[in-house]
Amino acid sequence: MANSYDLIIIGGGPAGLSAAIYGGRAKLKTLVINKGTIGGLADTTREIVNYPGYIQVSGPDLMKDFKKHAEHFNVEFLKEEVVSVDFSQEEKIIRTKKGKELSAKAVILACGSEPRILNIPGEKTLRGSGVAYCATCDAEFFEGEDVVVVGSGDQAIEEGMYITKFARKVTVIVLHDEGVLDCNKVSAERAFNNEKMEFIWNSTIEAVLGEENVEGVKIKNLKTGGSSELTCQGVFFFVGMIPSTHFLKDSGLETDTRGYIPVNEGMETNLEGIYAVGDNRVKYLRQVVSAAGDGATAAVVAERYIEELNYFNSNIIQSDKKILLLFFNVLVNESLEFSTLLEGLISENGDEYKIFKVDMATKKSLAGKYQIEKVPAVVVLDKGEEVKRLDCSMDKEQLKSQLS
Amino acid sequence: MSLQQLNSTGFEEIIYDNCEPCLVIFSKKECHVCKEVVPMLEELKPQYDGKFGFYYVDVEEDKELFQRFSLKGVPQILFFNNGEYQGKLAGKVEEESVEEKIAEVLGV
Ligand SMILES: Cc1cc2nc3c(=O)[nH]c(=O)nc-3n(C[C@H](O)[C@H](O)[C@H](O)COP(=O)(O)OP(=O)(O)OC[C@H]3O[C@@H](n4cnc5c(N)ncnc54)[C@H](O)[C@@H]3O)c2cc1C
Numbered sequence: 001m002a003n004s005y006d007l008i009i010i011g012g013g014p015a016g017l018s019a020a021i022y023g024g025r026a027k028l029k030t031l032v033i034n035k036g037t038i039g040g041l042a043d044t045t046r047e048i049v050n051y052p053g054y055i056q057v058s059g060p061d062l063m064k065d066f067k068k069h070a071e072h073f074n075v076e077f078l079k080e081e082v083v084s085v086d087f088s089q090e091e092k093i094i095r096t097k098k099g100k101e102l103s104a105k106a107v108i109l110a111c112g113s114e115p116r117i118l119n120i121p122g123e124k125t126l127r128g129s130g131v132a133y134c135a136t137c138d139a140e141f142f143e144g145e146d147v148v149v150v151g152s153g154d155q156a157i158e159e160g161m162y163i164t165k166f167a168r169k170v171t172v173i174v175l176h177d178e179g180v181l182d183c184n185k186v187s188a189e190r191a192f193n194n195e196k197m198e199f200i201w202n203s204t205i206e207a208v209l210g211e212e213n214v215e216g217v218k219i220k221n222l223k224t225g226g227s228s229e230l231t232c233q234g235v236f237f238f239v240g241m242i243p244s245t246h247f248l249k250d251s252g253l254e255t256d257t258r259g260y261i262p263v264n265e266g267m268e269t270n271l272e273g274i275y276a277v278g279d280n281r282v283k284y285l286r287q288v289v290s291a292a293g294d295g296a297t298a299a300v301v302a303e304r305y306i307e308e309l310n311y312f313n314s315n316i317i318q319s320d321k322k323i324l325l326l327f328f329n330v331l332v333n334e335s336l337e338f339s340t341l342l343e344g345l346i347s348e349n350g351d352e353y354k355i356f357k358v359d360m361a362t363k364k365s366l367a368g369k370y371q372i373e374k375v376p377a378v379v380v381l382d383k384g385e386e387v388k389r390l391d392c393s394m395d396k397e398q399l400k401s402q403l404s
Numbered sequence: 405m406s407l408q409q410l411n412s413t414g415f416e417e418i419i420y421d422n423c424e425p426c427l428v429i430f431s432k433k434e435c436h437v438c439k440e441v442v443p444m445l446e447e448l449k450p451q452y453d454g455k456f457g458f459y460y461v462d463v464e465e466d467k468e469l470f471q472r473f474s475l476k477g478v479p480q481i482l483f484f485n486n487g488e489y490q491g492k493l494a495g496k497v498e499e500e501s502v503e504e505k506i507a508e509v510l511g512v
Contacts, residue, residue: 138476
């Protein structure tokens with residue numbers, strides 16, 4: 001089928017592209033679906049100085065290299081937005097906004113994050129008329145004007161300083177006490193020494209003012225509770241990011257309260273065959289280098305998973321012998337004892353059956369496929385079709401009679 | 405780039421002399437949101453062939469044009485009909501909003 005892949009990666013930022021390089025190299029039929037420009041957030045970064053091997057490189061240039069590398073290993077690309085998924089079956093289904101349906105054996109989620117919207121009055125209506133979220137894009141429109149920056153993290157302070165190249169004055173609204181910024185020390189020092197940068201402490205923004213264009217902001221002092229107005233022509237919001245995982249809401253995928261996806265060391269989510277990498281997962285450091293590392297790990301783990309799946313499909317489904325799918329859980333003693341009994345019985349009694357043991361803890365999709373909830377459980381397959389289920393009796397004769 | 409790029413002279417002709425119903429996206433190269441919106445317009449364009457014009461202005465090449473409309477950011481899609489400004493859509497707009505706005509401008 002043209003729309004079916006071994007591996008589909010949702011998101012074409014550094015995490016997704018790295019996974020694609022490893023997937024392509026492993027000769028998996030790999031597709032990257034990305035809605036915007038390839039490179040994600042890194043593509044919007046003017047300058048990257050901490051990616052190993054590049055002393056200084058622009059985000060777009062680095063991402064072009066990532067993409068070229070993936071293409072070199074025959075990775076395919078699709079420029080579309082994924083709007084819904086069905087991860088409940090072994091074959092994972094992905095639907096795009098334009099109505100395309102694709103399927104894959106394994107899916108890597110690398111959707112990154114997007115700017116948080118405060119949803120205060122004026123923020124939405126004045127967007128593009130003075131309200132902005134990207135300094136590279138919009139700073140030059142504020143030549144000689146007064147600009148307010150909301151936030152004090154790395155992005156807020158670094159972007160704020162970039163805006164001073166154009167604006168007359170940049171006023172930063174900071175939640176914390178005087179002198180305390182959330183950004184790194186080097187940037188903080190530079191900002192304090194920048195003559196065009198001013199700070200309003202212990203404050204937050206309540207509303208953006210203006211009819212046609214931004215005319216000012218309403219500022220609330222968190223200490224005194226008082227409000228004041230400040231005249232300005234532009235407001236840049238840098239109030240943090242939220243993971244772009246909303247389209248996964250009803251997929252059964254676990255996320256934390258903020259929408260980040262928790263994974264284990266192998267980037268595995270709570271769903272089998274689904275992995276999460278880069279900025280959209282729960283993690284300590286959100287950078288290009290760590291996104292790349294995640295991507296590599298997930299692709300290798302996914303490759304193993306696909307191999308096992310293929311093994312199952314060719315050896316179990318196409319086996320000459322009848323297969324006994326034996327579901328067990330190491331935590332359930334009864335299932336282990338039953339397993340020993342059944343294995344003994346089969347090795348004594350000939351050739352008709354082959355046992356395939358399924359660990360409930362790791363093979364969740366198989367358990368789901370056969371709707372197994374309790375262990376031990378045995379499904380008898382003939383040429384891949386279920387023919388019956390065994391009553392998992394510990395009585396050897398009783399068990400034997402079911403197999404004849 | 406399948407959208408025809410306008411400079412100030414072209415802009416005058418199309419908008420004010422020909423009075424064509426059309427949209428003009430004000431965009432620039434180094435802007436990631438523009439890179440999402442422009443291809444969306446390119447895909448939409450053929451559906452409106454002969455009925456509604458789709459044009460492109462690079463704000464870095466034609467500063468004067470965005471100053472004239474006192475724009476504060478890119479991308480922005482401005483709508484015109486009969487030589488009159490009919491409103492704009494700013495930022496990351498969806499295909500549906502553009503279609504709605506075109507219908508409104510054409511009065512259908
Ligand atoms: C201003 C700024 C400066 C930075 N500077 C540095 C730096 O100097 N060094 C550094 O290492 N890091 C830096 N970072 C951080 C770095 O950019 C990120 O950590 C990195 O880009 C994360 O990669 P990612 O692949 O996880 O996600 P992203 O880069 O966010 O990519 C995710 C991609 O997925 C796409 N997507 C999302 N949802 C969908 C969907 N439903 N369907 C299809 N596609 C979808 C998005 O469009 C995007 O292209 C900076 C970030 C910012 C904002």
